[in-house]
Amino acid sequence: MGMTRRNILSLGGAGLVAAAAGKAWGQSLPAILNQRYPDPSVEILDPSFAKYRIYSASVEKLGTGMRWAEGPAYFPEERCLLLSDIPNNRIMKYDEVNDTFTVFRSPANFSNGNARDREGRLITCEHSITRRVTRTEKNGSITVLADAFEGKRLNAPNDVVVKSDGTIWFTDPLFGINGYYEGEKETPEQSTTNVYRIDSDGKLTAIITDLVNPNGLAFSPDEKKLYVVEWKGTPNRSIWSYDVGADGTVSNKAKLVDAADFGALDGFRVDRDGNLWCGYGSNGALKDEPTGTDTAGRKIYELKGKPEDLDGVMVFNPEGKPIGFIRLPERCANLAFGGPNGNRLYMASSHSLYALYVGAQGAV
Structure with a gap:
């Protein structure tokens, strides 16, 4: 039995429920977070x-x-969404026709980012153990697209996007080899954390080499701009904009968005109007000085930004101005547009998957 909204509502206080050999997961919570219209979770920051x-x-x-939860990718042929559950080393599948949530692949080499290529195949960033980018063929076999650069292993492939010409672009920070929660701790072999392009002939090129732990990435609707999140080093998390040349090179690096020193930009997607819909939340930074003491007199250092005020999706216009915010009860790491009309926003958020129909469509 798959976990559906009808099942959830009928289970009452049963808690976390596993169905069908432990492969379908759900929780006895209402599917709709807010009953009022318009939903107060959707905040208009600009008209x-x-x-x-x-x-x-x-x-x-x-x-x-x-x-x-990370790396959602939508597959219109099957009307399903695949997303990674990194610490649990699996890829999950949400079937929007049957409203079921099941395990798609386990183990999954601690997969992170996923994407659909132009032939409808799954492209996956396996960001630990194997540390490679793979393609799942229609028959289920796995093709390795990249696992090394200039004779040295990749760091930890993170997020991936496929351009209309079939080239595959991905980021390669260190997260997957920094510890044992999202994989195995290992010593990096690359001297830099890069953004790469895989050409149709399989050639791997380091396109950007000066970002500290590049993370999410996406193209503008006309693919003349490439946007990349830099996780650290600017000093705040930022989104950088690059002009994309006809030969696949990038130039004219410019900062589009600078998050506050407590804000966490992560994965994002671009709609057809060029707006950036960004996973957002607290980056865990502490205030420089203690803000008080506990009952035992020990100093307490609070976060610079409260997660309950930051968790969700921040929407920026093409000029980098915040125009909207979707407030969620969990930090959103990444998102994808899906549904038959491309206007259902899927949000991979910490422990859960959320969705919202919006008046925008994802850029293809």
Whole structure:
């Protein structure tokens, strides 16, 4: 039995429930987080965002039971979403027709980012153990697209996007080999953390080499701009913009978004109007001085930004101005547009998967 909204509502206080050999996960919580219209979780920060809020659409909770949800990718042929549950070393599948949430692949080499290529195949960043980018063929076999650069192993492939010409672009920070929670701790072999391009002939090129732990990436609708999140080193998390040449090179690096020193930009997607829909939350930074003491007189250092104020999706216009915010009860790491019309926003958020119908469509 798959976990559906009907099942969830009928289970009452049963807690976390595993169905069918432990492969379907759900929680006895209402699927709709807010009953009011318009949903107060969808905040308009600039009047230009109003047209993207659907008055009678609410944030829905579709599945839970993950430890760190990441890398959602939508497959219109099957009307399903695949996303990674990194610490649990598996890829999950949400079927939007049957409203089921099941395990797609386990183990999954601590997969992180996923994407659909132009032939409908799954592209996956395996960011620990194997440390490679793979393609799942239609028959289920796995093809390795990249696992080394200039004779040295990749760091930990993180996020990936496929350009209309079939080239595959991915980031390669250190996260997957920094410890034992999202993989295995290992010593990096690359001297830099790069953004790479895989050409149709399989050639691997380091396109950007001066970012400290590049993370999410996406193209503008016309693919003349490449946007990349830098996790650290600017000093705040930032989104950098690059002009993309006809030969696949990039130039004219410019900062588009600079998060506050407590804000965490992560994965993101771009809509057809060029807006950036970004996973957002607290980066865990502490205030420089203690803000008080506990009952035993010990100093307490609080976060610079409260997660409950930051968790969700921040939307920036093409000029980098924040215009909207979707407030979630969990930090959103990454997202994807899906649904038959490309206007259902899927949000991979810590332990759970959320969705919201919006007045925007994902850029293809």
